Amino acid sequence: MGAAVQDSGFRNMHDEVHGPEGLALLAAGVEVEAAVAYAWLGGRSNVDALIAAGGADRTREGAVALRFAVLAGAGAMAVLPKRYPETDRIYAGPDSWVLLKLAWRFGLGGDRAVELGTGTGLVATFLTTRYDRVVATDVLPAAAATAALSRQLLGPVGRSRLAVAVNDVAAGLAVGMFDFVVANAPWVPSRSAGGQIFADGGPTGFELPLRFLLGGSELLSDRGVLVLLCADLRFEDGRAPLIEALDELTDRGFAYEVEVTPRDTALSFEVPGVPEYMEGIESAAHVGVVVYRR
Numbered sequence: 001m002g003a004a005v006q007d008s009g010f011r012n013m014h015d016e017v018h019g020p021e022g023l024a025l026l027a028a029g030v031e032v033e034a035a036v037a038y039a040w041l042g043g044r045s046n047v048d049a050l051i052a053a054g055g056a057d058r059t060r061e062g063a064v065a066l067r068f069a070v071l072a073g074a075g076a077m078a079v080l081p082k083r084y085p086e087t088d089r090i091y092a093g094p095d096s097w098v099l100l101k102l103a104w105r106f107g108l109g110g111d112r113a114v115e116l117g118t119g120t121g122l123v124a125t126f127l128t129t130r131y132d133r134v135v136a137t138d139v140l141p142a143a144a145a146t147a148a149l150s151r152q153l154l155g156p157v158g159r160s161r162l163a164v165a166v167n168d169v170a171a172g173l174a175v176g177m178f179d180f181v182v183a184n185a186p187w188v189p190s191r192s193a194g195g196q197i198f199a200d201g202g203p204t205g206f207e208l209p210l211r212f213l214l215g216g217s218e219l220l221s222d223r224g225v226l227v228l229l230c231a232d233l234r235f236e237d238g239r240a241p242l243i244e245a246l247d248e249l250t251d252r253g254f255a256y257e258v259e260v261t262p263r264d265t266a267l268s269f270e271v272p273g274v275p276e277y278m279e280g281i282e283s284a285a286h287v288g289v290v291v292y293r294r
Contacts, residue, residue, distance in 0.1 A: 023040050026040055026041075026064075026066065027066075027069065027070035027072070028069050028070075029065060029066050029067070029068060029069040029082055030065065031059045031060075031063050031064070031065040032063065032064060032065070033062060033063055033064075034047070034058075034062050034063060034064050036064075037056075037064040047064060050066075051064075054067065055067055055068065066082075067081065067082050067083055068080055068081050068082055068149075069082065070153070071092060071096075071120060071122050073097070073100070074100055074101075074104055074126055075125075075126050075129045076100055076122050076123065076125045076126035077122075077125050077150060077153040077154060078092070078120035078121050078122035078125055078146075078147075078150040078153070079120060079121075079146055079149045079150045079153070080092050080120050080146075081142075081146055088140055088142040088143075088197065089196055089197075089198055090119055090120055090140075090142060090143050090146050090198070091119050091120075091198040091199070092119065092120050092122065094262075095184055095229055095261065095286070096119070096120070096122055096123075096184065098229065098261050098262060098288070099123055099182065099184045099227070099229050099288075100122060100123055100126060102182075102227045102229075102288050102290075103123050103126060103127065103180075103182050103227060104126070106180070106225050106227050106290055107126075107127060107130055107131070107180045107182065107225070107227070108130065109130040109131060110130075110131055110132075110179030110180065110223070111131065111132050111133060111179055112131060112132070112133045112134075112135070112177055112178045112179055112180075112221075113127045113130075113131040113133070113134045113135070113178060113179060113180040113181070113182070114134070114135040114136070114137065114173065114178050114180070114181050114182075114219065115127065115134070115135075115136045115137070115182050115183065116137055116167075116169055116170060116181065116182070116183040116212060116215075116216060117137070117138055117139070117143075117169070117183050117184060117185065117186075117212070118136035118137060118138045118143065118144070118147045118164070119138060119143050119146070119147070119184070119198065120143075120146055120147065120150055121136050121146065121147030121148075121150035121151065121162075121164065122150070123182055124136035124147060124150075124162060124164075125150055125151065125153070125154055125158065125162065127180065127182075128154060128157070128158040128161040128162050129158070131161065131179065131180065132161060133161060133163075134161050134162045134163070135162075135163050135164075135165065135173070136151075136162060136163070136164045136165075137164070137165050137166070137167035137173075138166065138167070139166065139167065139168045139169070139197070140166075140197055140198070141166050143198075144164050144165060144166045147164045148164045151164060169208075169211045169212055169215050169216075170211075170212075170215030170216055170218065170219055171215075173219055174219070175218050175219060176218070176219070176220065176221055176222075176224075177219065177221060178219045178220060178221060178224055179220075179221050179223060179224050179225070180224065180225055180226075180227075181216040181217075181219050181220060181224065181225070181226040181227070182226070182227045182228075183212045183216060183227075183228050183229070184228075184229045185201065185208060185209035185212040185213075185228060185229060185230045186198060186199050186200050186201040186208050186209070187199075187201040187205045187206070187208075187209055187230055187231040187286075188200060188201055188205055189201065189202070189203060189204055189205040190202060190203055191203075201231070204233065204241075204281075205231060205233065206230070206231065206233055206241045206242065209228070209230035209231065209242075210241065210245055212228055212230070213226075213228055213230070213242075213245055213246075213249075213289065213291070214245065214248075214249070216228060216291075217249055217252075217254055217291050220291070220292070220293055222293055223293075224292065224293065225290060225291070225292045226289075226290070226291040226292070227288065227289070227290055228288070228289045228291070229261065229286070229287070229288055229289075230242065230286075230287065230289060231284050231285070231286055231287070232258065232284065232285045232286075232287045233281050233283075233284050234281065234282045234283045234284065235280055235281055235282060236280055236281070236282045237280070242258075242287070242289070246258070246289070246291075249291060253293060253294055254291050254292065254293055254294065255291070255292055255293075255294045256289060256290060256291045256292075257289070257290040258287050258288070258289050258290075259287060259288050260285050260286070260287055261286045261287060261288055
């Protein structure tokens, strides 16, 4: 299917779907006539094999629907499951595309790159177009398995460059070995995350992003760049944990840039009036942080 998607010029950027109508519907996980599925997936035998493997259903006589959607754009391709246990949800949303755009701007190529908390593997698959070796990690086995499926959508070169592993943030990865590190950190306070691991950022929502920031920075080579999406929280008692952490990195010899993400991302307010669940917080903004060695 990956080859068919690539050859057709299909792309899905945010919620806009482009491409030949039959393939666009199929890739979006919409029910299509079986003949359409056979045409795009290389024949009935391939569709039957996909159904047998649990990747598609015969929704009615003469119709087929995939159990996943395909995300595609800017050279990236990924699988987004439509069914999963709620606590193991594989996340993709507007900020996933923000992260992809930042990776396009700052991930300019080199030897090694890593996406921490990869989820669908969307950004990791893009990085295979610019880096010789790419690692995609996630603490959720279901997410790592999804990213491994996304790897299968790539051509032979991309597949050979991408490795996927279950891993907790930067634990066990070689310090100073990566030219690019990228992550979309969970930022929702634990009591409001509803047990959804992809969203849970810790008691205040910044504990886990802090691990991504500090641990990810340690992975950087001399020319390395870290791009992290997270929340810039300002507390009523004067604390600003992101800025405090960045000041600590400055003392360690790093430099940084921070920019507020587009307003259609999940957390995009910079003024008082935050949700009730963010008790004690004066203001918050969803930001992209870029860190590099001086």
